[in-house]
Amino acid sequence: MTKVEDVHEDEMRVNAEQARQVAEQARESRWDRESFGKELFLGRLRIDLIDPLPAGEISVEGEAFLERLRVFCETKVDGQKIERDAWIPDEVINGLKDLGAFGIKIPRAYGGLGLPAVYYHRALMLVGTANPSIGALLSAHQSIGVPQPVKMFGTEQQKQEFLPRCVREITAFLLTEPDVGSDPARLATRAVPNSDGSSYTLNGVKLWTTNGVLADLLVVMARVPESEGHRGGITAFVVEADAEGITVENRNTFLGLRGIENGVTRLHDVVVPATNRIGREGDGLKIALKTLNTGRLSLPALCTAASKWSLRIAREWSSQRVQWGRPIGEHEAIAGKISFIAATTFALEAVLDVSGRLADADRHDIRIEAALAKLFSTELSWQVVDELVQIRGGRGYETAESLAARGERGVPAEQMLRDMRINRIFEGSSEIMRLLIAREAVDAHLSVAGDIIDPKADLQHKARAAARAGAFYARWLPSLLTGKGQVPSGFGEHGPLAEHLRFVERASRRLARQIFYGMSRWQGRLEHRQLFLGRIVDIGAELYAMSASCVYARSDAQDDSAIELADAFCNQSRRRVEHLFGRLWRNTDADDRVLARQVLENRHQWLEEGVLDASIDGPWIAEAQPGPSQRQNHRRIVSG
Ligand SMILES: Cc1cc2nc3c(=O)[nH]c(=O)nc-3n(C[C@H](O)[C@H](O)[C@H](O)COP(=O)(O)OP(=O)(O)OC[C@H]3O[C@@H](n4cnc5c(N)ncnc54)[C@H](O)[C@@H]3O)c2cc1C
Incomplete structure (x- = not known):
């Protein structure tokens, strides 16, 4: 096994820097619209941004669809059979298509049901309880598959071409590769433009493609090399699943979700028309994130x-x-x-x-x-x-x-x-979600203090940044000392839940202060204090859940039971928040880093003795095989 010391330090640093750059480029850097979450991390509980709640659109068609879907799930879906056979039967998939369940959010103009997101979520809740694999099938298709990015970023021609198909066809999203999980900077699938720019040739291997085994259409993320006339970068393409050169090599099986049809998809010299590119070259990750x-x-x-x-x-x-x-x-x-x-x-x-x-x-x-x-x-x-x-x-x-x-x-x-x-x-591991949210939480600080903490910035830039930061903090810091949460009558309109919102308001200011202290202490190294940042984000998540609970409890037709449940949740959540605050500065993080490094350096290897040798033969990550291999579309083989 490779020892940690053996990995070249410089190479690690460069790779880490590249990964950060790719993540940063994919990130939406502008804040054109107000954000409850952003304000929360800045110490401002803008409850007015979620209360009153936007009126949920009541759709007669939506209610009728959900009723049909409920009856279908109750009468036609045998969740245990799916679990037993590791297979969603064709009748179920076809029945869902007939109901329109593959095109819930696709606009009517393109043949879909054109329903709002809340109906889509309610539909997922129904199918998810029949068997979670059906939830995964529908959400891999509609949340990350072809319809959503085409709807949001496609040209009118692409919408006309693909959206009507997505109402009855199954799609998949292909980002992950054997060597690319959370870190898209390493993306190896290539999309090379041909000389007249009319098409791209794709080569690569995609791992864990949910629906990949039975999909008709794919969204493939591939890297276009930079060249004259091509800005290059990670780019999104719509690809026909039966295109020449595509093979599905394995149907992967998992701890759970036994019914999903998840594959390894190889692309070998797959020619994709340039008209199938979604957005511009290099916009692929941004599109994925926005989707x-x-x-x-x-x-x-x-x-x-x-x-x-x-x-x-x-x-x-x-x-x-x-x-x-x-x-x-x-x-x-x-x-x-x-x-x-x-x-x-x-x-x-x-x-x-x-x-x-x-x-x-x-x-x-x-x-x-x-x-x-x-x-x-x-x-x-x-x-x-x-x-x-x-x-x-x-x-x-x-x-x-x-x-x-x-x-x-x-x-x-x-x-x-x-x-x-x-x-x-x-869809973003918890560790990555915490980093992603933490990046947004510290955004205000980075944008005013960025050059101060950037080792590459010259003195002039640092001085300018210091002046900017001084002006910002002179206004911002005092605003964190007092607020509505300290006024006994604050949030009185929320009745018995007001005390919880007062807590959220105080906790939000306290949270912002802690972020500031973290920034001051670690500056540019803050991004490496993942456990600190993780707790900051977890506190933010609890505060958002409390705010949502208080507002939801008083919305629409909710009664006293909802108030009681919101009250109970807030009481439990507040204990977790206090615990997390306590662990921000009193923890074993530094010791844990030392111990983890020792473990990776094999210092405590003796502890693994006394059991059977746990090492199982074979490489950790399979080498990509060159060239095409036999198509093994499991679904096709079985259905004939
Ligand atoms: C059932 C299933 C269905 C899937 N469906 C799809 C699909 O349809 N399309 C698709 O493209 N992909 C799909 N995936 C892939 C999935 O999105 C990845 O598994 C996920 O992104 C994590 O990547 P990884 O498994 O390579 O883990 P890695 O990225 O190798 O991470 C391993 C561990 O390290 C942590 N980690 C990694 N980087 C950091 C960091 N910088 N800081 C802190 N911690 C870190 C991770 O959180 C994780 O705990 C699927 C996977 C499964 C198992």
């Missing part, structure tokens, strides 16, 4: 669905299972879990609803809110489902099939746990 601004809400929808489902199972089981003379739900240890599941489920729904309505209203910049929603929902729903498994005891660990075989209700709690685990990894 994800709203696309990221599909995972929160699936997480909310899993939590609602967990709440129901937890309630029914805990009131019926009697141990030690009482229903287990009456034992305090289990009651605590039920309370956590109920309060968290409410918050997940609130975050989804608020973020979804903000997305539909399209008035504000919601990149931070959507990212916070993704991070918060995937982390918290994982804990919810884990607690459900604990509440179910041994039955939580037993498969639904086994339970049913011995005459008990086939509750797939263990499957839900397995299916939910990936949410913390894909």
Whole structure:
């Protein structure tokens, strides 16, 4: 195995710098519209940006569609069969197509249902509870697949050509490669323009392409080399899945989501017309990130669905299972879990609803809110489902099939746990989400103090930056000392929830101060203090969830029950926030860095002895094989 010292230090630094540059270029640097999340990290609780909530559009067609979808899921989808066969049957896929479920957000002008995002989320919640693999199928197609980037960035001709097809055809998004996970700077797939600029030739291997095994159309991210007339860079292309030179080499199987058709897709000299390029050369990652601004809400929808489902199972089981003379739900240890599941489920729904309505209203910049929603929902729903498994005891660990075989209700709690685990990894792992959000959280500081902390900036630039920063902080810092959160009547219009919003307001100012202290202490090295930044972001996520809960509890037709749940969530969330604040400066981070380095340097290798040799033969990452290989489209082979 390669030792850490063996990796050339300079090379590591250059690679890290390149990765940062690519991420920075992909980032939307402008803030043209107001942002609740940005203000929150600056110490300003702009509750007016989410309260009153934008009126959710009530669509008669949307309600009718959801009703048809519900009936379909209840009568035509056997979630356990999908789990058993590791396969979503053709009848289910075709039935979903007939219902319009592949074109929920595609405008009617192009043959779709043209529904707002909140209906898309509600649809995902229905199919996700039938079987989460169906949720993954629909969201890989509609959140990151062809329709959304074409709708947002395509030319009219591309919209006319592809959107009607996307209503009935399946699409996939191909970014990841064997050597490219969280770090697109290493992207190796090439798109070389031909001499007259009319087409590109694509070569590369794409890993873990959800829907890749059965897709009709693909969005492929490939690097165009810089050359005369070509600005080059990572670029997005729509590619026909059956184009000459495309092979699907493996159907990957996972811990969960057994029904998804996820492949390794090889592109060998695939010729793609230039008219299939989405946006400009070099805009691929920006397009992917912007698409994800709203696309990221599909995972929160699936997480909310899993939590609602967990709440129901937890309630029914805990009131019926009697141990030690009482229903287990009456034992305090289990009651605590039920309370956590109920309060968290409410918050997940609130975050989804608020973020979804903000997305539909399209008035504000919601990149931070959507990212916070993704991070918060995937982390918290994982804990919810884990607690459900604990509440179910041994039955939580037993498969639904086994339970049913011995005459008990086939509750797939263990499957839900397995299916939910990936949410913390894909569409931005939690670690990457924290970095991404932290970058936005410190943006104000970087934009005023950037040159002060840039080792490459000359003295003149540093002096100018210092003057700019001085002016900014002279106004900003005093504003963090007092606020509405300290006024006993502050947020009075929120009734019993006002005290929580006062807490959020105070915590937001405290958070901004901590970011400032972090900036002052570490300056340009702050980006390496990932654990510090992670806690900053986690606090922000809790504050957003509390704000959303308070606003959602009082919206539309909510009643006292919603106020009680919001109150319970805020009380739980406040404890987590206090804990996170406490750990900002009192932690074992420095010790952990030392220990991790020692581990990587094999100092404690003796600790691994006494068990069977864990090393399994084979390379960590498969070498890309040159040339084409046999097409093995699993789906085609089976269907004939
Ligand atoms: C079931 C499934 C479906 C998928 N579907 C698709 C799809 O449809 N299309 C597609 O393109 N991809 C897809 N992916 C790929 C998925 O998006 C990646 O797995 C994800 O981006 C993480 O990349 P990686 O697995 O290579 O992990 P790596 O990037 O190698 O990361 C490994 C670990 O290190 C952490 N890490 C990495 N960089 C940093 C850093 N700078 N700082 C701190 N921590 C860091 C990560 O968070 C992670 O914990 C899918 C994956 C799976 C398993």
